[in-house]
Amino acid sequence: MTTLARPGTELSADDARRIALRAQGFLGAPDRRAGVRGVLRHLGAVQLDTISVLARSHELVPYARLGPVGRESVERAYWQTGASGTGPHAFEYWSHAACILPVEEWPHFAFRRRAYRNRPHWNHELPDGAYDQVLEQLRADGPQTATELGGAKKTNDWWDWSGTKVAVERALMYGEVVCVERRGWKRVYDLAERAVPAALLHDELDDTECVRRLVRLAGRALGVGTRADIADYHRLKAEQVDAVIADSGLVPVTVAGWGRPAWADPAALETAPRGRHRTTLLSPFDSLIWERARTERIFGFTHRLEAYVPRPKRVYGYFAMPVLSGGRLVGRVDPAREGRTLVARQVALEGPKAVPGVAQALVEAASWVGCTDVRVERVDSPDLRGPLTVELARLLA
Numbered sequence: 008m009t010t011l012a013r014p015g016t017e018l019s020a021d022d023a024r025r026i027a028l029r030a031q032g033f034l035g036a037p038d039r040r041a042g043v044r045g046v047l048r049h050l051g052a053v054q055l056d057t058i059s060v061l062a063r064s065h066e067l068v069p070y071a072r073l074g075p076v077g078r079e080s081v082e083r084a085y086w087q088t089g090a091s092g093t094g095p096h097a098f099e100y101w102s103h104a105a106c107i108l109p110v111e112e113w114p115h116f117a118f119r120r121r122a123y124r125n126r127p128h129w130n131h132e133l134p135d136g137a138y139d140q141v142l143e144q145l146r147a148d149g150p151q152t153a154t155e156l157g158g159a160k161k162t163n164d165w166w167d168w169s170g171t172k173v174a175v176e177r178a179l180m181y182g183e184v185v186c187v188e189r190r191g192w193k194r195v196y197d198l199a200e201r202a203v204p205a206a207l208l209h210d211e212l213d214d215t216e217c218v219r220r221l222v223r224l225a226g227r228a229l230g231v232g233t234r235a236d237i238a239d240y241h242r243l244k245a246e247q248v249d250a251v252i253a254d255s256g257l258v259p260v261t262v263a264g265w266g267r268p269a270w271a272d273p274a275a276l277e278t279a280p281r282g283r284h285r286t287t288l289l290s291p292f293d294s295l296i297w298e299r300a301r302t303e304r305i306f307g308f309t310h311r312l313e314a315y316v317p318r319p320k321r322v323y324g325y326f327a328m329p330v331l332s333g334g335r336l337v338g339r340v341d342p343a344r345e346g347r348t349l350v351a352r353q354v355a356l357e358g359p360k361a362v363p364g365v366a367q368a369l370v371e372a373a374s375w376v377g378c379t380d381v382r383v384e385r386v387d388s389p390d391l392r393g394p395l396t397v398e399l400a401r402l403l404a
Contacts, residue, residue, distance in 0.1 A: 018263065019262075020263050022280075025334065026280055029230060030231075032049060035282030037074070042084060043084035047084075048111075049228065052103055060325075061349075063192075064292040068293055095202065100116055100119070103239070114211070116217065117211070118214040120180070134174070144156055145197060153193065158172070183198065183199055184199060185198070185202040215250065218248075222252055222257070223255045224240075226272045229272075230271065284333050286330075286331065286368055288329075296336075325352075327339040327340065328341070331368075332361070335357075337356065337357045337360070338354065338357055339355040340353070340355075348380045349380070351382070351383045354385065355388075356388055356395070359394065363398055366399045367402065369399065
């Protein structure tokens with residue numbers, strides 16, 4: 008592999024795979040001193056989701072890279088106020104989806120806040136006076152959930168928001184309100200003027216500068232990617248990427264077998280990726296596998312979350328978690344917990360060589376969530392059930 012970050016660099020498919028793994032924090036020794044906050048800053052975005060099986064996705068992401076980090080410490084790392092009292096280290100906003108973002112990136116989402124302010128149509132009607140009332144209440148009483156502000160829903164229907172919820176969510180999108188933590192999975196809202204450090208609390212950057220920064224961040228987090236890969240990371244439009252990529256700091260490269268132009272972080276090309284591969288279960292919402300076409304191109308692995316697929320049509324299970332081992336995606340596990348037992352409801356293995364990695368990933372995950380045993384219910388390849396059971400018993404002994 009080349010060590011020169013020059014335009015026109017040619018990479019093999021394996022080079023690209025290793026670059027992507029290192030960029031995402033799965034190759035080489037993890038920086039434990041930087042911890043969860045370091046993972047967040049490096050990735051630029053950690054996706055949130057309501058589903059919790061082993062843990063919620065924003066906990067699984069640092070676990071996958073750092074190992075068994077304390078779950079309470081993950082929440083503190085994201086939301087705890089800085090030593091100078093300048094507010095939390097992160098904020099929640101719309102990036103790839105609803106994501107936790109490093110607070111220093113607040114100015115670079117000004118383009119999206121402006122777009123929301125100029126949006127002509129919304130799914131929920133904003134009642135007269137509700138917006139100002141929410142802001143006044145937060146100013147007077149401090150951070151609150153939508154329930155504390157006056158109620159989140161009009162009925163039990165999930166999407167039937169109250170006027171208060173409509174107002175505070177609109178204020179969140181506009182940037183006047185910030186989600187400063189999740190409490191029992193409910194957003195806790197505060198005024199941006201209190202929660203965001205004063206030096207960052209501005210929308211001075213124009214759209215081009217914002218998008219250029221996010222393209223650069225996406226390229227760094229991916230290591231190497233196509234235009235579609237880079238656009239998908241923060242859900243930018245293709246034309247937005249095209250307008251800035253030439254002066255984003257990324258360099259054009261060619262990747263064997265990709266069949267389309269690609270760009271790389273020049274720092275990723277300076278040294279060949281080497282080091283120990285992480286073996287772990289991945290959240291289906293992990294940024295390593297966000298984009299299905301990219302996952303198939305890099306790993307030859309088709310990944311699809313089936314939680315929202317009707318049960319009879321599921322192939323791999325409700326929350327099938329890909330297993331990363333030796334720099335490859337080697338299988339899937341659909342997990343559950345029963346007391347102190349981690350249950351692998353369904354296991355799919357790519358072949359006999361996948362058995363040690365899947366067993367190791369299961370045992371480590373079990374320990375992390377306080378389980379002392381692992382039980383396998385179904386293995387898609389029956390002939391591999393025995394070897395997997397033996398390997399699990401060896402690791403648990």
